[in-house]
Every structure is written in C-alpha cells, then in structure tokens.
Amino acid sequence: MLKPPWQRQGTGRALAGMMVLGLVLALSATPAEAYTTTGCKWASSTAKYANNTPSPYNTAVSSAASAWTSATDINWVTGSSGVVAYVVAGNYGASGYEGLTTWICNWAGTYQNLNIQLNRHYMDSHNAARKKVIVMHEFGHALGLNHSSVSGYPVMATSPSNSYLNGTTSLKPDDIAGANFLY
Amino acid sequence: MASIRSSLKTMHVRALALIALTLCLLLTACTSGGEGSRAALYGSLGELVGDSTTVILASAGEAESKQVGEVRVVAWAINVRKQLFPPGLGASPKEAPSRDFRDSTGRDVGSSVIVWQVSGSPAPSLAPGKLYILFLRPTEVPGAGSNEFYIVGGVAGIYEDSGDGTQYRRVSTDGDLTPELLTEASLR
Numbered sequence: 001m002l003k004p005p006w007q008r009q010g011t012g013r014a015l016a017g018m019m020v021l022g023l024v025l026a027l028s029a030t031p032a033e034a035y036t037t038t039g040c041k042w043a044s045s046t047a048k049y050a051n052n053t054p055s056p057y058n059t060a061v062s063s064a065a066s067a068w069t070s071a072t073d074i075n076w077v078t079g080s081s082g083v084v085a086y087v088v089a090g091n092y093g094a095s096g097y098e099g100l101t102t103w104i105c106n107w108a109g110t111y112q113n114l115n116i117q118l119n120r121h122y123m124d125s126h127n128a129a130r131k132k133v134i135v136m137h138e139f140g141h142a143l144g145l146n147h148s149s150v151s152g153y154p155v156m157a158t159s160p161s162n163s164y165l166n167g168t169t170s171l172k173p174d175d176i177a178g179a180n181f182l183y
Numbered sequence: 184m185a186s187i188r189s190s191l192k193t194m195h196v197r198a199l200a201l202i203a204l205t206l207c208l209l210l211t212a213c214t215s216g217g218e219g220s221r222a223a224l225y226g227s228l229g230e231l232v233g234d235s236t237t238v239i240l241a242s243a244g245e246a247e248s249k250q251v252g253e254v255r256v257v258a259w260a261i262n263v264r265k266q267l268f269p270p271g272l273g274a275s276p277k278e279a280p281s282r283d284f285r286d287s288t289g290r291d292v293g294s295s296v297i298v299w300q301v302s303g304s305p306a307p308s309l310a311p312g313k314l315y316i317l318f319l320r321p322t323e324v325p326g327a328g329s330n331e332f333y334i335v336g337g338v339a340g341i342y343e344d345s346g347d348g349t350q351y352r353r354v355s356t357d358g359d360l361t362p363e364l365l366t367e368a369s370l371r
Contacts, residue, residue: 038216090253093324095301096337097219102303107212115303121323122222134220141218149358158357159221 034150035178040105041144045183048079049116049142053089057118057135060128061087064135071171072179074143085114085142087135091121098122098161099134101141114142126161133164136171145178217303225339225359228369235318235335237286238268238370239296243309248302252326256299259309263294267316267370290321290329297331306338307354314344316351316365 051061065076092100097119104113116138123131137160148156153163154172225231232238244260269287284292299322300306309315318340319332334340339359342351351365362369 038218040214040216091324092254092301093299093322093327094320094333095254095299095304095322096222096306096333096335096339097301097304098222100217100219100301100304102215102217104213104215112213119222137220146218147357159224161220161222162224 035148035154035156035174035181036146037178037182038103038141038144038146040103040109040111041182042074042083043110045073046075046077047085047143048077048082049085049087049139050080051078051087053087053118056128057089057123057131060131060135063132064139067132067136067171068139068143068179072176073183074179076139083111083113085111085116085139087116087118087138089118089120089123092117092119093121095119095121099138101138103142116142122161129169130161130164133160133168136160136175140175140179143179144182145175148174148178150174215303218305219337221336221339221357223336224357225336225361228361228365231318231335231339231359231361232268232370234320235268235340236288236290236320237266237284237292237332238316238318239263239292240265240267240314240316240367241296242314243298243311244295245311246309251322252324254324255302257302257308258331259298259300261296261298261317263292263296264314265367266292267367286319286321288321293330295330297328299331299333301337304337306334306341309341310343314348314351316342316367316370 049065051058053061068074069076099119100117102115103111105111118135118138123134126134133155136155140156145156147158148154149158152172152174153166153168154174155163155168156175156178157163241261241263244262246257246259248255248257263284266284284294286292298317298319300308318335320335322331322333336355336359338355338357339361341354342365343354345352345364349366353359353361353363
C-alpha cells in the first residue's frame with residue numbers, strides 16, 4: 001500500500017539520514033592520524049640525491065634510498081644535475097634532532113632545493129640499522145611526507161630512533177602508503 | 184683532509200641553497216620548510232629535567248643568524264629572570280643581582296644566556312619579549328661559547344607564557360608526554 005506523502009517523506013529523510021550516518025562512519029573509519037604530507041613533492045617519481053657523506057654514513061644513505069625505491073613507486077637515483085637532494089653529515093651538537101631536512105619549493109609545490117643533514121653528535125654511536133632508519137625518515141621528508149602519529153612505530157614517526165628502539169628496521173605500511181599517495 | 188673536503192661540500196651545498204632561494208624568490212612565489220628526527224621523545228617532566236643542565240624563567244631578546252663549526256643557528260639573547268633548576272640555585276636576579284648562576288655541570292648561566300635554534304629546524308621560533316620556561320643544555324659544538332645552550336629536545340624544552348604570567352604552556356606537539364601546563368612550583 002502506498003504511504004501518504006508525509007510518511008513517504010519521513011522514510012526518505014530516514015534513508016537520507018542513514019546514508020549520511022554511513023558516510024560519516026565510513027570517513028571516520030579512515031585512520032585520522034595516518035601519514036601526512038608537507039605540501040611539496042618532486043615533479044616526477046624519480047628523485048635525485050647526492051650522497052656527500054663519509055663512511056659509514058654513505059652506506060646508510062644508499063641503503064635508505066634503496067629501501068624507498070624497492071618498497072614504493074618512488075625511484076631514488078644518484079645524480080648531480082637538476083634538482084638534487086644533498087645529503088651531508090656533520091656535528092651539529094645536542095640540538096635535539098638526529099637529522100634535519102630543509103627544502104624550498106615553488107608555487108606549484110615542486111621542490112627547487114633540498115638538504116638533508118645527519119647529526120653526527122647523536123648518530124656516530126648508532127649501529128648501521130639505526131642509522132638507516134633515521135636516514136629513511138629524512139628521505140621520507142625529502143619525498144614530501146610529514147610526521148605520522150599512527151600506531152605501530154612507522155619510520156615517519158616523530159622520532160625514528162624511538163621507532164627503531166621499538167623494533168622498526170624497515171618501512172611500515174603507513175610509510176609506503178604515504179609515498180604511493182604522493183607518487 | 185677529509186674534514187676540509189667535507190667543509191667544502193657543506194659550503195657548496197649552502198651556496199647552492201642560497202642561489203636556489205634567490206632565484207626562486209625572484210622568479211616565483213616559493214615556500215620553504217624543514218622537518219627533523221627527534222633524538223628522543225620525553226615521557227615525563229622528570230625525563231625532560233634529567234636531560235637538562237639548567238631550567239630558566241626568561242624572556243627572549245634579539246636574535247642573530249650565525250655559523251658555528253658545521254652548524255648554522257639562530258642565536259637568541261635570553262634574559263634570565265630566574266633559574267628554576269638545579270634546585271637551590273633558584274633566585275631572582277633582583278634579589279641577588281650579583282649572583283653567579285651556574286648549571287648542573289658548573290657552567291656559568293649568568294643573567295643573560297645565548298640560546299640556539301638550528302636554522303630550518305621545525306621548532307617554532309621564540310618571540311622577542313615573550314616569557315618562557317626553557318629547559319637547556321650545553322650545545323656540545325666545538326667552538327661554542329660557554330654561555331651558549333640548546334633547548335632540550337629542540338621544541339620539548341619550550342614552555343611559553345599562557346598569558347597570565349603564572350602558567351606556561353607546552354609548545355611541543357610532537358607527542359611528548361610532559362605536562363601541558365607548568366608553573367614555577369612544578370619545578371621545585
């Protein structure tokens with residue numbers, strides 16, 4: 001039996017309400033604190049870096065670049081022309097930061113300049129695996145990823161050393177999803 | 184030889200960055216940014232104090248950019264109003280103008296100290312004239328002055344005046360589990 005108009009309208013409203021509720025629930029099911037981005041990125045999925053670090057940092061840098069390249073759609077290559085991320089290591093003291101990535105990007109959000117500084121004050125005493133996690137973190141910034149507060153100790157957590165000390169030695173799904181979202 | 188080569192590379196990188204920034208600013212609208220890897224996150228006020236050699240109540244003055252050894256920093260002149268840590272050294276300079284403030288390593292804190300922030304670091308810049316509780320430790324950079332300090336944890340050791348001059352708000356949003364608000368009494 002056909003319902004009167006006011007009842008049909010009510011059914012429609014209820015249906016619309018359920019759809020809105022479903023949409024809200026679907027959106028809220030997305031992890032709210034997953035990877036975030038800086039707003040800058042490379043023009044293509046090929047990113048260049050110059051490894052200007054001494055041994056054993058040069059090994060950590062190569063390993064970190066390879067880790068991103070093999071696990072995601074980004075392709076880190078060494079190069080010296082065009083836009084290049086320069087990686088250096090030095091004693092920057094007890095600044096509170098083991099690594100620092102700084103960048104300049106243009107109006108379109110494309111990198112024009114990138115520098116990665118590895119702080120030997122902290123990192124000299126770290127083993128190879130811990131160095132690599134910190135360098136992977138800095139390369140993540142150099143891809144355009146910001147810090148992630150998702151659980152599971154991703155490489156892109158605020159303190160990659162803390163992630164390493166909690167068992168992280170390789171990129172986590174949230175790190176990979178972030179890179180693949182960008183490229 | 185290796186260190187000379189490393190210094191030359193660093194200078195080369197800085198020169199390129201400067202050229203890129205200048206060109207970028209001339210040709211188009213640019214943005215710059217920085218992010219870093221925190222060496223440690225602090226789980227409590229005790230941990231933060233444990234990494235500090237001195238904690239001061241102070242106001243920020245002028246800042247200058249300078250190169251010390253391999254690091255480029257923004258160096259802030261900080262006027263110490265009161266030293267809150269180590270215990271027993273806390274006193275107002277008004278009460279004891281000639282008091283020789285020293286940190287837990289014996290380093291002279293004085294009534295004015297220099298506080299560094301690494302250029303490009305993600306820590307928010309201090310604001311001239313604003314009151315802070317600052318957790319400090321020596322820079323440990325060769326060539327740094329005896330009265331120059333870093334803020335512990337980059338940003339973790341900054342608490343800014345919440346407006347009433349009695350409560351200081353944590354600036355860090357990095358996930359440190361230190362108290363959101365501090366008073367002078369919190370450190371006694």
